[in-house]
Amino acid sequence: MKTRLLYLMLLVCSISFSQILPSGQYGKFEFTNGSLTNTALNGGPNLSGNTNPTIGPDRNGAANDALVGMSTLNGHTLGATNVNNMTLSFWIKSNSIATQQRILQIYGTAGAGFRFELDNSKLYLISKVGNSTYGVLADWNADETIALTNGQWHNIILRTTPVNYNTELELDVFVDGILQNNISGSADLNGTVINTFLHSAQMVLDPTGTYTGGIDDIYLYKSALSDTQITNLANYYPATNSLTKFYVNANATGSNDGSTWANAYTNLQSAVTNATDGDEIWVASGTYKPAVTNRSTSFDVVVPNLSIYGGFAGTETQLSQRVLGSNETILTGDLNGDDVFVDDHFVNSYTHSSKTDNSYSILNITSLGENLVLDGLTISNTHNHTSTRIGAIFKEKTISNLTVKDCTIKNNISKTGAAGILAEFELNNTSGTTGDLIIENSKFINNMSIFGAGMYVYLGDNTNVDVRVENSLFDNNIAGNFSGDGLSGRASWFISIGTNANMDLKLINNTYVNNLDNSTGSGININSRAVVAINKTAGTINAEVVNCIFWNNFYPGSTTSVKSITNTYNDAVQSLNVRNSIDPLNFNDASITSTTATNTADPLFASSTDFTLQSNSPAKDAGDNTYVTTTSDLLGGQRIFNSIVDMGAYEYGTTLSTNQFDSINNxxxxxxxxxxxxxxxxxxxxxxxxxxxxxxxxxxxxxxxxxxxxxxxxxxxxxxxxxxxxxxxxxxxxxxx
CATH class of the missing domain: 2.60.40.1930 (Macroglobulin (MG2) domain)
Known part of the structure; x- marks a missing residue:
């Protein structure tokens, strides 16, 4: 075993009592109010077992934020693949222990893994690694003489790192930030590769039911943290009173600090600026503008994992108390409040004098705004006359995750494409986690541009993204000409232009109606215009269009419907399968790989402006349930009613509201x-x-x-x-x- 003196010197010299928690936890258990929930972003499962453990004060005196009376807790599994690089940090507090007690263990296949035990004089580490192919195992079992049963909180960290071409596993144990030489060591398979350590493993607290001490703040990483990160971890303490929810109400008259509805911020940007990782912002009904006169100003999202919810009356205490559609939260670019809209003409609306004051964009998701959720907002009346492509919602290219739910995106105009949502992806993630764009239960109305008026999604090189658009309405969006450069895709456009790019696209239960296309750009004609453009110049797109209705989408002056889906003037994608959907032309485009259970029948909407279904609609009970991922339709009613889902965004005859589900669905x-x-x-x-x-x-x-x-x-x-x-x-x- 090689010496660890250098590690010890580095750690002693670098201790600065930092309060920075290293990111990337797989397990994060802070036991706030006794919660056994894993609060790590995209982490593993929660703890389970005794759901009512004894709780008490943590090491900073915060009441009820630590487990002080133990019983066996398990359920936090690490997945089916082997983990060799690992860091585990936890805090313990114990009085006298005369006989050795087991605190915590993580074991998996073939008995490989480790555990910690404790008594009055020593801390024990028992560990095992192996190779499942050759059936060989190796142990590292050691102890450290150290007094940890003194009624004080102590931090224990284990870091495991494979060395010598993955034939030896180093195990470094730190107590209160200091490397312990005697208990630290290595398990050596003597030239055989270690492929079994934490394989199909599970973390268990108090596994034998004998541990009499307390435990708190468990952080598990599927990586070996650096020495600096170890120091930060040992000195980290989670804030106890940090505000995780901010309130915004344009009519509030209180202290304007966002702490309550009465003291709500009156400016949305104040909440966005002061929010931190994982916070929520609740916005009451009203109109919110990103600036007074500056058209270039937008609401800038600069923190990750932020959720912005609209649709509140301003008295709610639970998310489920919102009545979506009753209390409209409007984020508008109409700075003067004087917009005039010509619903059926792009150029006339674009050049109207009332648009000269409008914001170019409403929401700018910067490179720091990963995993944003927008829910219950109306985003409207932007006017981009610049040469830069930018939407009402604009995502920086390296952002991999964005969710838009229960939103209305309307009356946005752009000279350069993508008036509603611009979602360009350049992630360099071909070997990493796939990006996600989710559009759910939303409306795209009266958006106008030269292409992709409702939304435009593109993939650059080395980028993998899953895109799902579900239960959404695309109504009266226009792809028009500006100096003869209109390129179609009036509702939406999905394109891969990068090598090694891969998009999995699903359009489910959407209604596309009254969308207009008079674009005449290069390569665009009656056969290549599309309500939805799906194409590529490089990379791969596999698309499925299921339970959708396309109706009354037209070209001015034409007496027949235009195509619902084409590849316009670019290459067709690898696969484009349409199922259980309606189109007057029955999806007769060469770019479509296959059609199943499609038809040309009039869907029989309730009226020319109400796109719910009549009782005798051919779209009723005609969908495919296997693709449905949501519980509510666009009106908030039950999505699958009478056993089979309807086509389109609205379910006929549903009476059960699912607003009651909103509070924990997310x-x-x-x-x-x-x-x-x-x-x-x-x-x-x-x-x-x-x-x-x-x-x-x-x-x-x-x-x-x-x-x-x-x-x-x-x-x-x-x-x-x-x-x-x-x-x-x-x-x-x-x-x-």
Whole structure:
């Protein structure tokens, strides 16, 4: 075993009592008010077992933020792949322990893994690594003489790092930020590669039920942190009173600090500026402008994992209390409040004198604004006359995740394309996590540009992105000419232009109606105009269009409908499959790979302006349930009613509102999904129970566990209704393979 004196010197010299928590946790358990929820972004499952552990003050005196009375807790699994690079940090507090007690363990396949034990004089590490191919194992079992049972909080960190071509695993143990030489060492397979350490492993607290001490602030990383990060981790303390929710109300008259509805910020940018990673912003009904006169100013998002919710009356205490559609939260670029819109003419609207004051963009998602959620907002009346392509919602190219739900994007105009949403992706993530663009239950109305008027999505080199647009309405969007350069795609345009790019595109239960196209740019004619353009110049796109309605989309002066989907003037994508959808021309374009259960029948909307369905609509009960991922339609009603989902954004005859589900729907994660044998529920609230139904409404399973055995379920789509102990209810869907 090589000496660790150098590590010790580096750590002692670098201790600065930092409070920076290294990012990238797979497990983050701070036990606030006894919560067993994993609060790591995109992390693993929650802890489970004793759902009511004894809680008490943590090391900073915050009441009820540590586990002080232990019992066995498990359920936090690390996944099916092996992990050799790992860092685990946790805090313990214990009085006298005469006989050795086990604090914590992580074990997986073949008994490989590790555990920590403790008594009055020593800390013990027992570990094992192996190679499953050759059936060989190696141990590192050691202890450190150190007094940790003195009724004080102490930090313990284990870092594991493979060395010598992955044939030896170094295990470094730090106590209160100091490397411990005796307990640290290495498990050596003597030339055989280690492929089994934390393979299909699970973390268990108090595994033998004998540990009498307390535990707090567990941080687990699937990586070996640097010495500086170890120091930061040992000195990190989570803030106890940080404000995680800011309130905005244009009519508030209080202290303008965002702390309550009464003291709400009156300016949205104040909340966005003061928010930190993971915060929520609740915005009451009213009109909010990014500037007084400066057209270049927008609301700039500069922190990750921010959620901005609109649609509040200004009295709510729960997200589920919103009545979407009743309290409109408008983010507008009409700085003078005098816009005149010519609904059917791009150039006349673009050149109208009332637009000379309008903002170029409303929301600018900077490179720091990863994983933004926009929910319940109206984003309208931008006017971009510059040569720079920029939408009402504009995403910096390196941002990989954006979610837009229950929003209305309307009356936006751009000279250079993408009036509504501009989502360009250049992620360099071909070997990393796939990006996600989710547009759900939203409306795109009266947006005008030379192409991609509602939304424009493009992929650059070495970029993988999943795009899902679901339960959304595209109404009266216009792709028009400006000096003869209109290029079509009036509702939306999806394109891959980069090598090694890959887009998985799903358009589900959308209604495309009254969209106008009079573009005549190069290569554009009656055969290449499209309501939705899907094409490529390089890379790969695999697209599915399911349960959608295309109707009354036209070219001025034409007596027949124009095509709903084409590849315009670029190459067709690798696959474009259309299922259970309506189009007057029955999707007769060469770029479409296949059609299934499509038809040309009039969908029989309720009226020319109401796109819900009549009782005898051919779109009623004519969809494919297996593609549905949401629980509510565009009006907030039950998405699958009468056993089979309807085509389009609206479900006929639904009476059940799912607003009751909103409060925890956003916090719940099901994984793995699809599943083969086990489905895990990750949620911030404590689980009361879950019930699984088939898509035909038959109850197939009930449970009170966050980990569900699905091995006996038949292959197919299922709905799961999840109830929290606080009474909140959510509905999700999953696929059993």
């Amino acid at each position: 916090e719940i994660k099901l994984y793995p999904n699809p599943t083969t044998s086990v489905l895990n529920i990750k949620m911030n609230s404590n689980l009361k129970g879950a019930t699984i139904y088939s898509v035909l409404g038959a109850k197939v399973l009930e449970t009170k566990s966050n980990t569900i055995n699905t091995s006996n379920l038949k292959t197919g789509l299922y709905l799961i209704i999840i109830e929290a102990e606080n009474g909140s209810i959510a509905t999700k869907r999953f696929i059993k393979q």
